[in-house]
Amino acid sequence: MAISRSYLLVRYKYSVLGQRLYSSMSDKRGLVLGVYSTDGQDDVRLTKFAQKYNESTSGKLLEQIKICGPISSGSARIYWDLGKYPAVAVAGLGDASKWDELDEINGVKENVRIAAAAGVRALSACKIGTIEVEDLEDAEAAAEGAGLANYKFQEYKNKEKQTSLPTVALAENNSGSEEWDKGSILADAQNWARKLMETPANLMTPTIFSENVKTKLASLNVDVQIYDEEWARVKQMGSFLSVTNGTKEPAKFLEITYKGDNSADKCIALVGKGVTFDSGGISLKPSASMDQMRADMGGAANVAATIYALARQKVPVHVKGFIPLCENMPSGTATKPGDVVFAMNGKSICVDNTDAEGRLILADALCYASTFNPLFILDIATLTGAIKVALGDCVAGVFSTSNKLWEQIHEAGYESGDRVWRMPLFKHYSDQMCDHNGYDLNNLGKGKGGGSCTAAAFLRQFVDKETPWLHVDIAGVMGDCSDQSYTGSKGMTGRPMRTLVQFIKKAGS
Template sequence: MRNLLNCIKLEKFSRYIRLSQGNRFYSSQKVNKNGIVLGVYSEKIGDETKLILTPAAEKFNELSHGKFLSNLKFVESEIKEGKSFVFWGLHEDYQAVAVTGLGEKNKKLDSLELIDSNKEGIRLAAANGCTALKNAGVKNISVESLGDAEASAEGSVLGTWKFQEYKTKKDDIPKVNLVLEDESEYEKWNRGVIKADAQNLARKLADTPSNLLTPTIFSQQIVEVLRSENITIEVHDQEWARKENMNAFLSVAKGSIEPPKFLELTYNNGKNDKPYVLVGKGVTFDAGGISIKPSTSMDHMRADMGGAASVTATLYAVDKLKIPVNLKVLIPLVENMPSGSALKPGDVIKARNGKTICVDNTDAEGRLILADALCYSSKFTPKWVLDIATLTGAMMVALGSGATGVFTNSDHLFSILQSVSSITGDRVWRFPLWKHYLDQIAKNDAYDLNNIGQGRGGGSCTAAAFLKEFVPENTEWLHLDMAGVMGPQPDTSMPYLGKGMTGRPTRTLIEFIAAQK
């Protein structure tokens, strides 16, 4: 295919469009309106700001016989970074043209912000342009690379998706396409689409009401979503867990009529290498058990399986991208409910590795189910283990929605994770694993551990110290506390995600696995 920039005939322009592949979440309704998203940079010259067209925008201006640029001059002051403006009637194949601001060209990595401003700016610009066209009723949106086709795809797909599974009348979700400027751009675009699809899958799972996503239903849906010749799915039941001595896991499920499930997902695409292990907390609803939560915002606890959603979505993308690794994904699934059979404060249970735990607070249940899953991971002699959970409200207090908290015994792995998180725009921040916090849960005469700390504050740190007691010996390990980034989207830190649960930090996990050598 000839390069778009060498195309000189107006009627040829629409030929240089490539449709994104495999996005299962898009509407299949017939397209009746077409639009295109084009980018412009802002350059400060003295006291004035000058707009600079991207190569694709320059070509479009040429093909429109200068009408694009002449119209743009009327709204030059309105085209700011992250803002869009829609023109009509400039091209016979596109009823609408969204001009989206990219800000300054070639921004540098902000060492304080720990974020790749270029890529994040492109995600925001693509999302804003697509949203503007979507709001205008456009059904088929073509988007240029905006300087990075992968980031452009992420912003476009994340920005146009919304959770509306249970509305009688659903809004149209436009199809998003790539304006092909160069053959190499298509592979990057498709990679971005797959990662955004994966995060949208995590968003969908996390926002699904808990009566429609019990441990049993979750297991059934995963069998459908992850149907692949490279993935083996085992759904273990309560009897299997008893035989595995997973008493901590089973204790949390005692208060619910919904039976627990333990998912073991296997992806083999890395020769004979030892696997990496992902563990995701799967509490499909958390009422707190006997230590019941306040009623305010308790409905958000449908997303207490956000860790399970993110590792499921990560595996989905790893398979689609054919990343050459061996991966085990372990997901303990339960409901945490109050009843006459529920676990009680002060009860003592024994985990899979034989350690005894006094349950001082039944609302600190995530660490109990993760404890047995971490113990179970030792069966695979993993290269490393990463668990992720909406574990503590203290993490939301510490970081808000700005980043996922990380605890790890590996400087090397954290360095990789932090590096890829700056690229994805979904950052991480490291917290300590000091003995100080272990002492607050482990200095007891009658049992090995408390499930909450005995001191004041540091709730995320004592939770991580608890989990560390169940990590396989001599294994590199990361614990990610995603409570602050779960959602629903509380502010404008990632406006391209819209309302609802966020699916974070799925793209960071995907890139972390892809970065392994």
């Protein structure tokens, strides 16, 4: 069989002529197209946009695909000098029906995200400067996958050694520009959350985080109030402030208000854990992987990024974000195991373990959020290692007092690809936290096992019974996740921010 010139160009970068082409590709455009392929070599179906592109090449695109056989889901193959683009990456969309219903995921959308990411990464590896992506028959999902894949944390690397990232946009003459923009905003917001989480703790203190959020949201009709420790003392947030005793870094408390619906009487309250570094305090963590505790403010990052996305998309909802920010450090002034502190609602707490600090700062934030009489409260936190033991690294745990809200966030996770799983709020766990002599609660509780459940039971004591409430434990999906190729298997993820946006759109309508 004669091998065409287009096929031979795949080897260009390994030849002298190819090295010249490869080094000059940064000013070239690349295109990502989609193809549905099954096990049969001739059973290849192009997307509608790819079909048109194939016609513009007089059928050469499909001819080249068939030479090498089907392109499997999640992989991409590059064709050179085929049509008006110097490089065309054809990404496999696979067969959505192969997703088991027990996976609880919209396989069509997820395959699009995976394919878009594969195409962008393939062209980016060839140093293509501008990458255009077709809609892959779901423009929003395509933009999410492309945008999340086109991310690399390298803020503090020598400029000369940083990887140059391409510009990614919707392909010319493609439909779905409005949906693409929505997906791009979601990817951009999640990438911001990833950046906040990944930044070293000395460069992302409570003060720096606060100013970063205020600056980011300044032009989006979002009000950001930054409160200091004196404000928290006046509010009698003794539980929150007890965590800051061991550090010289001042604590902050953010109150963020986005009023996309001026007619709304009540707000949706989002509360995010903002421990910018967690050493464990006097109950010191093991040194191995302690550096990852720079991302213990993942809940705070999710809240800020969610409001950012809602504001950019101009979603007609009224949302308030509440973010307590601090460090948890050991020193001569640090809170000691066995100390008793008092929360904003007057409840006394024995701090049995200073490494269970997230629930202490959230307790006061939940009390404060309750004073606004919201429609419901959702708190989100990298709260317990126990949730990763229970669920692994592919899903966030959700505890909810409302079946309706659970169903809505569950559906949101199905659509976004960032799934959630319901966990129990049995009275048994509340008894373990509250049945003590001498004080109202213990931050560790009685018994063994069920650590994520007892943590949720603790938080429940600081939410009005009349207010619907969800607690989202994201410690398992904080970083180094193995289930999403488009966010990668290394680094902080910013998850499940897109699920929160999808959920709030539904719940707030």
